Amino acid sequence: MHNVLKPRWLVEVIAVWGYVQRNYFLTKRYFMWELVWLTFTTVNAMSITFIGAGVELVGGGEGTDTERLMTFLLVGALIWSYLSMIFDVLSETVQWERWEGTIEYTFMSPTSRVTHLLGMGVYTVVYGIARTAVVLGVAMLAFDLDLSKANYWAVLVVLAVCSISLVGFGVVAAVMPLLSPEKGQQVTYIVSALLLLVSGVYYPVKVLPDWMQVIAQYSPVTYALEGSRAALQDGVGLWQLWGSIWPLLVMGAVFVPMGLFVFNLGESYAKRTGKLKRSG
């Protein structure tokens, strides 16, 4: 029974599973709300896809490949819903535990913060992929889009690699509520909005002003969308997607350690100044 006999790595692995299982239990308990959120995401993706269907009728869109445009928009909506979910869950880690009143218990447990955030990340990735698959299924029933050439495995690889860098990004953002219990969470919404603006979710990055295109190069979402669209719309293989994958790998290698470093600084500051548990 005494866990002191277990090697450290095993204790951390058990704790990762603890976080995954806890999040699964919470999803089950909030199942109806999850359904509401899934419905919202699906309706949202469909609305955005219909913009493509209406382009010709609105005028000025003659000669547009409507089906391709609709697929472009649908993929953007799907990938953004998945990636923004990862970012949101990670960045809300602190705020969520504060709201539940469990932050002190979780943060005072002996397992490391890496384990905590890894557990959050693993569950979010698995759950996010399942949700995105459901939305894609519904959208395919609603729209007569051709994804016959789609390379789904390549999309999964791109999303998996992008998820790592977004976890890092989310962890950096999660420090904000530690620094400012009152307004910190709102700052994470600004980061999320900025990612949406510059990453080419609903339009090609090339239409942006030059200075925004420079920022887009540092957004992992830009490369995830490029790779996912190429794999889903044109059936491009994994090796040909290397141009999208390597920047994601580099960003993952930079953002994850940077996120953990920044988070540790923020956590120490919050504990020292009594802001860890404060909710206002």
Add this chain to the structure above:
Amino acid sequence: MNRVSVEASFFKKLSAMENLLYGAKLYGVTSAEAQPRIKEILDNIGFARKRATEPMEHLSRGMQQKIALARALLTSPVVMLLDEPTTGLDPRSKKDVQEFIRKIRDAHDSSILLCTHDMGEAEELCDRVGIMMGGKILALEESEVLKRRYATNGRVPTMEETFMAATGYSVEEASAEGD
């Protein structure tokens, strides 16, 4: 080491069983190891097993605090830190939780450090009572020895009076300072 704070710190929508399994895993205890122990502890505190799947928010604060103590016990800690575990409880729940702490003290080999502002609780539950002020321990003795130290004219004071004497304030002086 494990701890129980003034707030039970549970995910209110999750059941006692789900919260306990989560808490155990944070300390490296697997579900297979924790489950028989959880059943045993819940039986010990008189918690009906069928209620173990109910959300925590359906339980009284006293029961939540007892589950919090059970959660700490699950990891077989060498030291248990109880930070005002009965603050804010109604008298019946308070007695109930105190009784459970007494049971833990008698049945387990953990050292228990109980922080409280309730002098009666300190006297009743602790082998030794320490009085702290400004981060310094002013006295640390068995309660009877501690009280006798501040006896005047052969009268042994209550634990509250002992606290006032040890910290250098009478009730009146402390009230006046508050004003």
